[in-house]
Amino acid sequence: MRQTPLQAGWLRWAGLALLAACTSTTESAARSRKDASSRLPAIRNAALISVDVKEYEVLPGGVIEFKEESDNVARKAVEEVLVAQFAARQIVLRSVDPAPETAEEIQDLRALSEAINASMQFPKDGFDYTLGPVGDLVDLYGVDALVFVWARGWLYKGGKKAISSLSGGNAVDGADIAITLVDRSGDVLWYDRRGRRGDNTDLRSTTSLMELARAIIGDLPPLKP
Amino acid sequence: MRRTARCLAVALATACASAPSTPQWVPARGSFTPPSGSYTIELPEGWMRLAGSEATLASRDGIFLQRIDARTHKLGIPLGSTKKVVIPGMAPQEVADTVRDAINSSGGVQGMKVLESVAADLDGRPGFKLVFAYTDRDGLKMKSVIYGAVAGDSLYELSYRAPGRHYFDRDLETFEQVRSSFRILAPPPPQAGSAEQ
Numbered sequence: 001m002r003q004t005p006l007q008a009g010w011l012r013w014a015g016l017a018l019l020a021a022c023t024s025t026t027e028s029a030a031r032s033r034k035d036a037s038s039r040l041p042a043i044r045n046a047a048l049i050s051v052d053v054k055e056y057e058v059l060p061g062g063v064i065e066f067k068e069e070s071d072n073v074a075r076k077a078v079e080e081v082l083v084a085q086f087a088a089r090q091i092v093l094r095s096v097d098p099a100p101e102t103a104e105e106i107q108d109l110r111a112l113s114e115a116i117n118a119s120m121q122f123p124k125d126g127f128d129y130t131l132g133p134v135g136d137l138v139d140l141y142g143v144d145a146l147v148f149v150w151a152r153g154w155l156y157k158g159g160k161k162a163i164s165s166l167s168g169g170n171a172v173d174g175a176d177i178a179i180t181l182v183d184r185s186g187d188v189l190w191y192d193r194r195g196r197r198g199d200n201t202d203l204r205s206t207t208s209l210m211e212l213a214r215a216i217i218g219d220l221p222p223l224k225p
Numbered sequence: 226m227r228r229t230a231r232c233l234a235v236a237l238a239t240a241c242a243s244a245p246s247t248p249q250w251v252p253a254r255g256s257f258t259p260p261s262g263s264y265t266i267e268l269p270e271g272w273m274r275l276a277g278s279e280a281t282l283a284s285r286d287g288i289f290l291q292r293i294d295a296r297t298h299k300l301g302i303p304l305g306s307t308k309k310v311v312i313p314g315m316a317p318q319e320v321a322d323t324v325r326d327a328i329n330s331s332g333g334v335q336g337m338k339v340l341e342s343v344a345a346d347l348d349g350r351p352g353f354k355l356v357f358a359y360t361d362r363d364g365l366k367m368k369s370v371i372y373g374a375v376a377g378d379s380l381y382e383l384s385y386r387a388p389g390r391h392y393f394d395r396d397l398e399t400f401e402q403v404r405s406s407f408r409i410l411a412p413p414p415p416q417a418g419s420a421e422q
Contacts, residue, residue, distance in 0.1 A: 111365035112388050119287025123250050123273060129286065132391030186391070 023198025025212055026176075029120065030192040030219035031127050037224040039189055046086065046145040046181070048095045049137070050110040051075050053151045055203050058171070060158035074203035078151050078177065081206055081213035086147075089220055096141050109134065113148040113180045116188060131186040138184040145189070148180040153203035173201045175209070179216060192219045249276040253283045258410075263297050264381060267406030269399050289365075291387035291396045293403055297379040305331060311380050317344055317373075320380065321353035324373060334359045340368075347374035347381060348409045358389060368393040370400065376409045383407055 033039070053075045057065045079095055086093035098106045109131055116129045134146055153175040178193040196212045203209065253268035259279045268274060268283050272293075275282040281295035282288070298304060300313050309327035311320050321342050329337045337359045345354035352374025361367050369386035385400035387393040 107364055108366050108390055111361075111363050112390055114363065115287075115289035115365055115388060118289050121247070122284065122287035124286060125271075129290075130391055 022172075023196065023200050025215045026195040026197065028192060028194055028215070028219045029178075030190070030216075031120065032190040032221050033127055033187060036189045037221045039183060040221065041223045043091055043144040043181075043183065043189075045092045045094070045143040046147050047137070047141040047143040048079060048082065048093055049098070049106055049141075049146045049148060050113070051078055051095070051149045051151070052110060052114065053078055053149075053153075053203060055153040055155070058154055058156045064154075070204055074151070074153065077204055077206045077209055078149060078213075081209045082147075082149065082179075082217075084210070085213045085217035089217055091145075093147060094143075099140070102137060102140065105137070109137075109146075110148060113182075113188075114150055116180065117150060117178045117191070117193070120191065120193070127188075127191075129188040129191070131182055131188070133184070134182060134186045135184045145181055145183045148182075150178040151203055152176050153201070155202065172197050173199055175201050175203050175212065177209075177212060177216060190220060192216050194219075250274065251276045257281060261297075262410055263379065264295065264410055265406075265408045266295055266383075266403060268293075268403065272399075285396065285399075286392075289388075291385070291392050293400055294382075294384045295407065296382050298382065300375065300378050300380060307331060311375065313375075313378070315375070317351050317353045317375075318342075320373060320375060321355050324353075324371060324380075324382070325355055325357070328357070333362050335362070336360050345372055347372045347383065347404070348407050350374040350376055350381075350409060352381075366390065370397070372404055372407075374409070381407075381409050 053071055055067045055070045055074050057067055059065055083093045083095075112131050116131075119129070137146060138144065153173075155173050156171050174195055174197045176193060176195040179191070180188055181190045182188050194212060194216050196208070200208050250273040253272040253274035254270040256265055256267055257274060258265045259281065261279055266281060268281075269285075272283045272285045279296075281293070283293045284291055298311065300311050303310050304324065304327040307327040307330050309323050309330070311323050315323070325337075325339060325342065328334055337357055339355065339357045341354065341356035343354050345352055352372060355371045355373075356369070358366065358368050366389045367386055368389045369384060371382060371384040373380055373382045375381070383404055385397070385403075387396060
């Protein structure tokens with residue numbers, strides 16, 4: 001059946017409206033140690049020790065461009081939503097500026113936490129990942145635990161989204177956040193990763209991120225006294 | 226940009242319905258001989274091995290946290306993507322130096338620091354042991370041990386690498402057990418007084 005220009009236009013806009021409405025949070029990838037529920041109650045204060053945020057633009061043709069200037073805004077937004085959501089779980093999360101004498105150790109811990117993140121799909125039984133003891137940092141910052149955050153966002157630019165919305169493709173804006181929580185032993189008590197997909201997803205927007213952060217922190221294991 | 230390549234690739238792969246198929250990992254425990262039949266190796270319980278490959282790659286927690294590799298290189302052919310070549314007749318220490326230079330000139334190794342470079346046997350054949358530290362392209366401090374020996378027309382190489390923090394020391398003994406099980410299935414070494422060249 002041949003479409004009139006009016007019908008074609010309506011379909012295009014309906015496709016775009018559906019795309020905008022179809023913002024969703026991806027499934028939880030949460031994993032934790034067997035004894036996480038009994039160790040979590042001891043955590044009242046945590047230091048946000050590393051927030052590794054990067055945002056990219058995907059240009060027509062699939063070219064990926066790193067948006068360095070957006071990192072600070074995105075970092076602040078990620079910190080703000082996580083502080084709010086951890087507070088809802090009675091954990092005071094605060095950002096720390098690494099002291100010069102600890103910068104190298106924190107950089108190594110960040111890289112190791114991301115190596116662990118990247119290993120989550122490796123087929124193994126159990127969950128016994130660790131960063132090695134971090135008691136010196138826990139004491140230095142006067143907290144019970146350290147939190148490492150990794151976040152990546154991507155924004156499609158150009159006409160690809162409109163085409164994709166009509167063809168059933170998946171070229172939508174998105175953001176992924178992974179969180180690693182370790183206590184002074186360095187044991188990873190809990191890890192989670194979730195993403196958000198859809199037109200309103202932007203790492204720089206607290207409005208966009210709040211639902212994602214709520215979903216992630218909602219995945220924390222229930223506390224056992 | 227380069228530092229984040231692994232992370233962004235993971236993110237976009239997650240987002241993409243058409244993500245490439247995942248590698249085939251199989252339980253590693255027991256004896257393994259690659260299709261070429263050039264060596265055998267006993268791999269530890271609780272580790273996984275990448276299937277369908279001539280080279281051996283095994284890990285317990287994931288290849289970013291520790292890995293054992295076993296492979297062969299034909300003599301006279303450049304090592305990896307470098308121009309470094311091991312040629313017949315090289316002394317073990319010369320082979321070690323060539324392997325070290327090849328690693329040092331590869332893109333994924335920054336700030337390589339040799340901790341140990343000594344003569345060592347591999348399956349009873351004269352070879353070398355090279356221990357070094359470096360920082361990978363994601364900024365993670367790593368340590369690695371390589372044992373190597375020339376037999377027949379090939380360099381046999383057995384290596385272990387892991388983050389220097391926690392993981393390297395934890396699984397080093399396991400690696401040494403794997404090394405002691407390594408058997409080269411190539412022509413035997415020349416006997417003392419033999420006319421073989």
